[in-house]
Amino acid sequence: MYDSFASQLAGLDLSGFSITPAPFNESDFPCEDAMAHTLGAVWSDLFALFHDTALEADAEDLAWGFVNLFHRAASRKSVQVDRASDEIRALLASADGSEVHSSNLEEQMLRAQSAEASMFAFEQMREVAAGLYRDETGSSWKPVSGSRARHSKTMTSAVIDARDFLRVRNERRQAAHSPEGTPVVFAGGRNRFESEADAKTYAANIWATLDKVRDVVPDLFLVHGGDGKGADRLAASWAERHEVQQLTFGLERRLGARAGFKRNEQMLALNPRYVVAFPGNGVTERLVIEAKKQRITVVDRRGPLGSCPG
Structure with missing residues (x-):
């Protein structure tokens, strides 16, 4: 069965086809109300399970780990944005005006924008969970290392120029780590x-x-x-x-x-x-x-x- 399927694939003419990230828009992500309701329900049920049991002493560690799930997910997406941004810089440096080059640049832009939009969503979830952690423990949640930066929620889908994307990305990163006031x-x-x-x-x-x-x-x-x-x-x-x-x-x-x-x-x-x-x-x-x-x-x-x- 496998050999037959493989031979059929080999016989297909796939020229002109490429695999690219699916287009996205803001409605593709959970809304803030849904995040707050769902995470709040999970949190309540999970820690009610430990109340008045031998595991209650471990509840704060588990609460920290719950928030950290979303922090790590956001960090992984941030790394993906950085990699795509490096590719964008390299493509801009080697621009030759060809259709292939333009297509590659557009693909990297879409990858970067998709990863960044996902990063924003995970950061929102982390902030909701961090609020639950604060209410449960009385302490502000912070990661083991690094900072708990929160980037601007504004989507980058409106950015159409690669140079603008890199500039905005840099400005957001600086703003996330630089308090104002x-x-x-x-x-x-x-x-x-x-x-x-x-x-x-x-x-x-x-x-x-x-x-x-x-x-x-x-x-x-x-x-x-x-x-x-x-x-x-x-x-x-x-x-x-x-x-x-x-x-x-x-x-x-x-x-x-x-x-x-x-x-x-x-x-x-x-x-x-x-x-x-x-x-x-x-x-x-x-x-x-x-x-x-x-x-x-x-x-x-x-x-x-x-x-x-x-």
């Missing part, structure tokens, strides 16, 4: 509390303080150390709930004991409007001292449970 630095450490009520009071003080700062600086973007625990975690959760962009400065471990002070220098180099300080260690104390030296206004909440110090 007025920087506000947030700093605080990890704290232990005597009761759950104290922990809730501390969190409420962080969020209330950031609310007040945002009232004064509506276009703020939040600059912090990106610690997955303690004050940074609470500030990141506030920023995500209010759709405030974040810029995180991780520690350069190779610097050893100087890593925290180097990070202070980097954050203050942004010339922030405010430095918001909650209880922390000596690095936080030094950040406050340096900010005052540079005449940067410090919103000092280093008192008990994140109140104004006495």
Whole structure:
């Protein structure tokens, strides 16, 4: 049977035929309401399964992995766009005006546009899932490595010139990694509390303080150390709930004991409007001292449970 089918294929005249990506449009992808409804239902059913069981302790890890599924899918599509973009650059450099060259260029453009549209869809799904993760755990979701950039949702199907596509692609990539607005630095450490009520009071003080700062600086973007625990975690959760962009400065471990002070220098180099300080260690104390030296206004909440110090 196989030999017969293969011989029939061999006898076909396939000249003039080529396999190209199928054309697409925005209606080919799930709408935002469908994403929110479906992912919310899956999330609810999945974690209800673990409630009050021996697996409940593992729920947060599973929640992180659920979001990461869509993050990885978006990353793979981004790689495909990059590869197609490289092909477009090469074709532009070797343009000879022939019909074959033009056809190849159009095909790579379609591949790039299709992959980018899929990337946007997976990023939307990741953001929906990240919101569910935040509501479940109280923490802002972030990948193990790299950043959680979100590109413009605008489709590239309207782009008809390859050079324009490359320019727009570059602009989107820069915009996804470059927050716009007025920087506000947030700093605080990890704290232990005597009761759950104290922990809730501390969190409420962080969020209330950031609310007040945002009232004064509506276009703020939040600059912090990106610690997955303690004050940074609470500030990141506030920023995500209010759709405030974040810029995180991780520690350069190779610097050893100087890593925290180097990070202070980097954050203050942004010339922030405010430095918001909650209880922390000596690095936080030094950040406050340096900010005052540079005449940067410090919103000092280093008192008990994140109140104004006495």
